[in-house]
Amino acid sequence: MCLGVPAEVLETRKEGELVILKVKMGGVVKEVISGIPDLKPGEYVIVHAGVAISRIDEKELKEILNVWEELGSLY
Amino acid sequence: MCLGVPAEVLETRKEGELVILKVKMGGVVKEVISGIPDLKPGEYVIVHAGVAISRIDEKELKEILNVWEELGSLY
Amino acid sequence: MVIGRYITTVHGSGGFETLEIIEKLIVHRVPENLRKVLDGVGLDVLDDGSSMRIGNTHIVISTDNFTVKPLFFPGGDIGHLAVSGVLNDLVMMGARPIAFMDGIIVEEGFPRDDLDRILESMIKLLKENNVALIGGDFKVMPKKSLDGLIISGTGIGLAEKPIIDKIKPGDKIIVTGPIAEHGATILAAQLGMLEQAQGLRSDTRPLVKTVLPILEKYRDHIHAARDPTRGGLSIVLNEWVRGTKYTIVINRSTIPIRDEVRQFLDALGIDPLGVAGEGLAILSVDNEVADEIVEELHRRGEPYATIIGEVIVPEEEYLAGRVIAITEVGGKVVVQPNALNLPRIC
Amino acid sequence: MVIGRYITTVHGSGGFETLEIIEKLIVHRVPENLRKVLDGVGLDVLDDGSSMRIGNTHIVISTDNFTVKPLFFPGGDIGHLAVSGVLNDLVMMGARPIAFMDGIIVEEGFPRDDLDRILESMIKLLKENNVALIGGDFKVMPKKSLDGLIISGTGIGLAEKPIIDKIKPGDKIIVTGPIAEHGATILAAQLGMLEQAQGLRSDTRPLVKTVLPILEKYRDHIHAARDPTRGGLSIVLNEWVRGTKYTIVINRSTIPIRDEVRQFLDALGIDPLGVAGEGLAILSVDNEVADEIVEELHRRGEPYATIIGEVIVPEEEYLAGRVIAITEVGGKVVVQPNALNLPRIC
């Protein structure tokens, strides 16, 4: 379950203690709830059901691309 | 002011002390409030704004028809 | 008229306000050369339908939307009305209807049985009049964004030469049947006054079998034909005479209207001349054949057809372009094109 | 399918449910001989439009209702959409649009300025495409009985020989532009996700100038043409193949779709193949001219035109009448004609 899509954080704002993010997902910009502390504009997150549930880790992302690359070509 | 139209009383019913009449006005049947005591089906009334405000007096009706007849022909 | 910042029911009444909004917001914007095509008529005349010519054949097309409430009423339903209305517009153009296209829009949650009844009555009427159903559209709108169901209808007919309304002095005005039947019935239903059928009944029906043959037979003598739907008789006559040098004079006491209808409208203080019928036509015809046409109409199944007036060239200039009625007591009044009537108690 | 006691949005989705309701409640009731007229096509084929023949001229007519919300959206408005939609249906029939008739229904209290903008955009588009506005209808519905405004549109076009959709084995399937642009934009607007224009934009536009000339030029090689509106690409292909002995095989990764649109629909879990476009066509054309047609489309101003698949005679019987997609990873899936997609989080 649990469709999650990558999104770029454009802005953050607070409503009381709640952190609301403006994120860009494909062709749209949407406000979502932050489920992660200390996000900054420019970071990428996984958004599920209107909540950012996880950061996308740039280093690991590069890593997996390499793994794929290898697996795809090694044979 | 005060458009009033002739209508035939079809039925009477009471809601508490209020007397409600079912009357026939041209092609329609409509419930109206009775503003006259002791109306009976078959009587004719003048209805204004959903209230029967006056009986039509059959004798006088005949009378005026005669007056008109005379005035129309006498000349 | 100033249209104002918001559209109101007055603008949709079918009266001059509707004509004005169409002229100001639509016709006005369309360049002259794009108001008609192929030798036909279109926005240049605003008649019952539009036309175009292919070889010697005139194709007549008419499109209309139907939004009547209630959807079912004594004498018909919205499907019956849509077919009748569209076919009658073609007939009024002197065209023989051959095809129909429907657009059905229903509100989510609309009862399937009701839809069934409406479609059945639509298609039954098409079959009876030998008109093909060649296409259409079906849409569902979300709950609460539409009250029930509406229908758009487009009709296609063929005519050797369409009737483009243009009254002539000397013409007689013929009404083919009793007026105000449909509008009075709908009004009564809307006011909750139809608990028992008591003689009010919509006259909705196509005039293909009774009136069309006569329009075809007397084609050259018929100068104008229109079905007095929204806005009723007074709008039709006013539209015809507006901008001409003529006056239409009608004898009000000769207009066919049933007692039940007149008395009901009297009770609401509404003038029957402004109330819609959906099963009759108003014709403006050559004086010489007027009586003959009336007789033919009687024979064909329109027993109430009557001459109600004529087109004259008035002596007084200020009467030009107006409709005058001789009243029941011999008085004279101007018949105004007011289409929106609210019931009144005063 | 059981239609059920109430009509739902599924029935109006443009998918097979819509076809079924039309067939069961309408087509079924109309006698064969009244499903078309004058040597044309009508309810017998359910193509983009209907036709009739007068002499050597085929007259093509199409009618549609437009109920889109919001009325104004990035890339167009309901007036723009109504004209584009109707003209495109004519174009898909291989007909050159010559005339348009509109039916405007507004809710009482509708802002006049908005009406003005909608009519302006409608008429502007007609002018640009040299199509006459020859008639119409204007109605006002009482407050709260209609949400805003809807438009019915009827278009008339002429064709030497209309395109009646009938795919042939060996045909190549061409998509003339990126898919799902309109539907994605409307969905985003309805979900309140359009606060900033971020690359979503309806593609609503007539194909009169870019696609029609090619349909005319390659008339005999074009076996089917349709605009993938309600229900999108998957409905078009399924309708074409349904009931035949062929299979349509598409290569999903070749289908033109913009990143912004794909990513947005991914975020909602909605398959782009079922989402409407309003400025593109799907064609089924002879293999020999397929590349030439794509090149011509590029030259005429449809730079994204692409061959996305072909019509084959399948070896396995159970694949007949189906659409098969080769996926981005080389897998094979059936493309189902599901038209109603709800956004999902799972």
Added chain:
Amino acid sequence: MSIEKKIKELYEKNSISKDIITKITGKAHVLKKKGYDTIKIMNFCGTHEWTITHYGIRSLMPDNIELIAGPGCPVCITPGHYVDLLIDLSMEGYTILSYGDSYKLPGTRLRGIRSLFDARIHGGDTRIVYSFLDAILIARRNPSRKHVFFAVGFETTMPSTAVPLYNKVVPENLLILSAYRLTPPIMKYLLEEKPEAVIHGVIAPGHVSAVIGSNSWKFLPEKYNIPTVVAGFEPIDVLLAIYYILDMMDKNEPKLINEYTRVVKPEGNVFAKKVMSKVYEVRDAYWRGIGVVPKSGGYHSRDYLKHDLYYNLGIEDKPIKDILPGCKCPEVTLGISKPTDCPLFMKTCTPSNPYGPCMVSSEGTCRIWAENLPLKIKT
């Protein structure tokens, strides 16, 4: 002959009106010779005015007879601040129920939402009802919503709310804005305060009289020497009334004649009068465009205050300036000016887009003139 047939005959008898017109013409001629160059006959009931114009009776009158309309349209004289208040309430979620007549009546504001009709366009729940009974049914069906009935009218209309209130069948969520006004007081006011209004005869209101009795008009001949006829509403009734007035003038015997005996009794509707006097009490009241007229308004008496709108809102019924700039309704309403004297008539003020109150109701003199230009033409 059944009574139904007789009623139908009433309508058909209109055809013999021509003979009566000939008689009127004769009498007018006689009076002209006696020096009556202009004979002003005032009708006092919008429905009489409607009969006159709808049947083109003015076009049939001899030159020296002028038929003028008095303050007989209750909509025209209903204070504008009532409308303002109802508009505001509709925007706050109240359902407003009104007769068709007052639905398009403009309040005092010149911009924005001007009438109950406008209010509906902007989302207010304002509706036309045919009767107070319908209002009761609507309010019962929606118990959680507050409803206000706009009670506009003269004595004829007062029983419509008085009888149900008296019989205690009005639901709690149905309030009434009483705009009732009384007719004999305004007639007295006109004669006392507006000497510029010359009146030779009065056609007294038939249905008002059905309620209050024809005797209520005795003061006209007795105190002011004005020949007065209580008349019905067929054109022939009106023509006969005109004839009777001319005849009384000719004989110089001003009297009260009841031509409408088939409906009107000298004492009126005793039951309705009793109920009205329980439910309503008479106080000085403001008439739009005219001013405060002594003892001319019907206000809910103490026992019925729980249904009174003003009482419920805890605010005061306080008129504000409601004569619209440029509108000549005050003069038109009192029969001093004709609509055609108003520069706005059929220019910025039309039946489909009324500016002044007299253009709103189909009884308003301006509206009536707009729809039925009085013609004197040959055809």
Added chain:
Amino acid sequence: MSIEKKIKELYEKNSISKDIITKITGKAHVLKKKGYDTIKIMNFCGTHEWTITHYGIRSLMPDNIELIAGPGCPVCITPGHYVDLLIDLSMEGYTILSYGDSYKLPGTRLRGIRSLFDARIHGGDTRIVYSFLDAILIARRNPSRKHVFFAVGFETTMPSTAVPLYNKVVPENLLILSAYRLTPPIMKYLLEEKPEAVIHGVIAPGHVSAVIGSNSWKFLPEKYNIPTVVAGFEPIDVLLAIYYILDMMDKNEPKLINEYTRVVKPEGNVFAKKVMSKVYEVRDAYWRGIGVVPKSGGYHSRDYLKHDLYYNLGIEDKPIKDILPGCKCPEVTLGISKPTDCPLFMKTCTPSNPYGPCMVSSEGTCRIWAENLPLKIKT
């Protein structure tokens, strides 16, 4: 290379999947030789199932690999009596807010109004929202109306209500029906209670793990010797997971591999976990078609009861029989049967007119199979 470009590359890299498939085929061949005639790999997340079917991955698998779907669709296992309750509330004037997924979910009744979608047709105010934030905004705009949010989901979805509740931004008129269910307990339940479900490997849910951490799945290899891969949702992620599983089987070294390190940490989202544990407490809970599973439901803890629907209504959350007659969802959900084993599949139960719960959500196995028949064809 920017992160955005890398994400795009993820998508485009799918094209190199063919090479991975070749590797998988090789491994499967090796395993076949080792006696593995059927290798059952269970995915546990509806989105994985969606990836598999949408991309036709089954059509690419060697004969001895069977990809089966586990109880990964939260809609399918949401108790039917919740839907019944919400339908009834919508008819009483509550506004019901739901994700698109659960909008067509049928309750337990076989006639009349069966889903929130049906309720709307019959006048209930039931709406689809994209997120709980939208629900908050809607409730704020309509302060006089009561709203209920239908909180269906696994651990991934719990932060959507937990975070706003914890931060006290939820308006009073917004109640929550918590249908949250937890995934490790159901996995344990399946392995303990349903021995008929043979599983060689597990593709563990990526986004659940993003919240609860990949470590949560250690028990699978450690206690049950099942090779387990936490995977992302591109087809290539899934293919890689399959390859890793086969490889572990080949080496006979069952481990937990995290393929989705770009999103999933061993410890998960610590902040979200903290908030969830404050707002929700874990109790035994009913799963539709399966039964009561120990410690598998998220219920509002004491401090948050004022937003709890059941608490507010003062009634008990008591399951009733919600397996629809003839529907094989229980077996399908646990991976024991295939949709094609159900006699109603694509007959009386279709995506546009779903009968059983697994046909409703686009994650429901039946729905997925209906829309994408797994093909093995040559073209």
